[in-house]
Amino acid sequence: MKMYDVVIVGTGHGGAQAAISLRQFGFEGSILMVSRDTEPPYERPPLSKEYLAGDKPFERLLIRPAEFWDSKKIEIELGCNIVSIDAESHVAISEDDRRFAYGSLVWAAGGEPRMLSCPGAHLQGVHGVRSRADVDRIVASLRSGAHRIVVIGGGYVGLEAAAVLRKIGREVVLVEALPRVLSRVAGETISDFVQSMHTKQGVDLRLGVGVKRLVGDGFKVSGVELTDGIHIPADMVIVGIGIIPSVEPVKRTGATGENGIDVDKQCRTSVAGIFSIGDCACYANAWAGGRHFRVESVQNASDMANTVAKVLCGQDVTYDALPWFWSNQYDCRLQTAGLSVEYDQAVVRGSVAEAKFSLVYCKDGRVVAIDCVNNTKDYVQARKLIESRTKIDPVRLADASIPLKESVSQ
Ligand SMILES: Cc1cc2nc3c(=O)[nH]c(=O)nc-3n(C[C@H](O)[C@H](O)[C@H](O)COP(=O)(O)OP(=O)(O)OC[C@H]3O[C@@H](n4cnc5c(N)ncnc54)[C@H](O)[C@@H]3O)c2cc1C
Structure with a gap:
């Protein structure tokens, strides 16, 4: 050995x-x-x-x-x-x-990947998205004609997959059991924006409803029955539930x-x-x-x-790096810094309608996290504010004409 x-x-x-x-x-x-x-x-x-x-x-x-x-x-x-x-x-x-x-x-x-545990969960044509092999199977199925796709899960992986599938012209229904997408990681303004973006791109969103069972045509999935009794036909099911x-x-x-x-x-x-x-x-x-x-x-x-x-290597260090994350959906770049698990105020900066804005999460007058939509400048400046735990002025913070780094309390 x-x-x-x-x-x-x-x-x-x-x-x-x-x-x-x-x-x-x-x-x-x-x-x-x-x-x-x-x-x-x-x-x-x-x-x-x-x-x-x-x-x-x-x-x-x-x-x-x-x-x-x-x-x-x-x-x-x-x-x-x-x-x-x-x-x-x-x-x-x-x-x-x-x-x-x-x-x-x-x-x-x-x-x-966590897979469904309902009847029909093991039918052919039901895929997780974690490895190259998973995606190769999805691509092979798309090439052989899968057109009606049901995506289960409105987290980042499900939403990104839905965006790609719409871009390549597939019919997409996205099912999310909670009342809004990204509910575990982002505030309502972000969820609303993302939902509206997907709807505009033609994704059929079903929110606040679960999956009762997957229906098969022989060994292969042919549809999804939701907990509200609705049946959605499907050539393929993509599961993105963590x-x-x-x-x-x-x-x-x-x-x-x-x-x-x-x-x-x-x-x-x-x-x-x-x-x-x-x-x-x-x-x-x-x-x-x-x-x-x-x-x-x-x-x-x-x-x-x-x-x-x-x-x-013998160094005396501890892990305390600031969390950050990104996601790309259609032409939209989402960037997150910090964790929005605990905040007392969420401030919108910029224009939601023009898809260029940030949602800044504050606690006790300090920025604790930020979600940016096509707004890298805010993202970069917010990281420094979060790390330095600087007190901010909420009025200046909400004014997108003032650089985020200048929203510091005077
Ligand atoms: C589709 C997808 C999109 C993502 N997009 C983003 C993104 O945009 N931004 C972002 O920040 N993060 C994203 N993530 C998350 C990110 O990829 C993960 O957080 C990251 O890969 C975690 O790295 P890891 O090394 O902990 O685990 P992994 O990357 O999962 O690596 C685990 C490794 O362990 C191996 N392994 C597991 N069990 C065993 C065993 N018993 N014996 C031997 N080997 C084993 C696996 O084969 C694999 O090589 C995405 C993830 C997925 C799946």
């Missing part, structure tokens, strides 16, 4: 960045990345955007060119599903009994965590020698009053990866 100083499970944004950062920060020990994936590390955000639209080939999704990993002496074991960990003897074990001894283990395994964190092997070592794996400010789990980062890691978030939750974003995975790499 080969021994590695660091074994990283997962080659997504978190795992790949952890390996890159380790070398950047001067780590000279041996590094192995293992992944269930069969492709070298690649980016997921384009999967529901340019890759689904056929505007970006897979090669341009690669996080680094294939030769990079060799040149940095980072070994990669692909098609390798880790199913158990012997935390006492520091060994990670794969489904096909490959064994990897580690000094430290970084669990960066992300999650699997992820289930992939954490079972770590949980079986005794690591704590109700929602993913709990980690401290240095990304350490409760089990010695095991760290966790990215979508599957749950921690007390300094930007949300210390509430515990998982953050699913490239920023979070990459910044946690940097933290764990520094810790493994």
